[in-house]
Amino acid sequence: MKKLKLFSILSLALALSFTACKDDDTEISYEVDPNSLYSRLGGFEAISAVTDQFLANVAGDAVINARFAATVADPFRLEVLRNNLIDQICEGAGGPCKYKGETMAEAHEGMDITQDEFNALVGDLVAALDQFNVPEQEKNDLLAILGPMQTDIVGK
Template sequence: KEEEMAAATPTLYARLGGVDAISAVVDEFIGRVAANPDMARTFKPLLDEVGAQGASSPKLISLRNNLIDQIGEASGGPQKYKGKDMVTAHKGMNITTVEFNSLAGNLSGALDKFSVPTAEKTELLTVIASLQPMIVGK
């Protein structure tokens, strides 16, 4: 019967490998962003706090948790994003398209590092790209 034949496509969250895999990608992504000269302008307060407090920096811990929740929720996982909406989180930063694309490149590199397949990589980067109007130029 048709209902027995049709296998549900697993969520993007499941195909990425769940919260452990997403956390590993987020950690790699944050490392790349921290080392990216295009990000120095906007991330200076966060980088200064990490310089002073290391891994116990509250800004770093909060950003990491928010990114894991945001990607988890957006990909169909059980997480609930509890951070600011994207416009509020980036207001006053005047983020440029160049900066946005540079950050997206850091996420792409992090996904490649863990050999995330093209289909899953494209799906996640498409979700990220859809947020651009809420982030650039605010």
């Protein structure tokens, strides 16, 4: 009898744990700090929207768009870059994402990117943040995360 009760409790616990891991994300909840930059930016949807605008700005930026010609011409490659950027920003801002791309040094090795090109790309990001009315504080917090990457990107 005791064994049967223990078995029932274990079965119930197992059933509940499977419910929590269902494929549709309705029951998955993440512990996200409401004060994190991720939350203050507006979460995953907002970061995705800013990233799409950022990529559109880059595509229209004559200073650097030639660098991304091959990427833009290949929808799969563009999607990979988009998802990597979203994950990178989301994770850096304290959100529940994991960046799975190359390190910044690996990704930009041999490109010989200039300071002007780096500044142009940052300008395209700032423009995207402005287009979504992201406040000064959040804009600066995000730039403070991405800025230090410059040493792995420029002149490599």
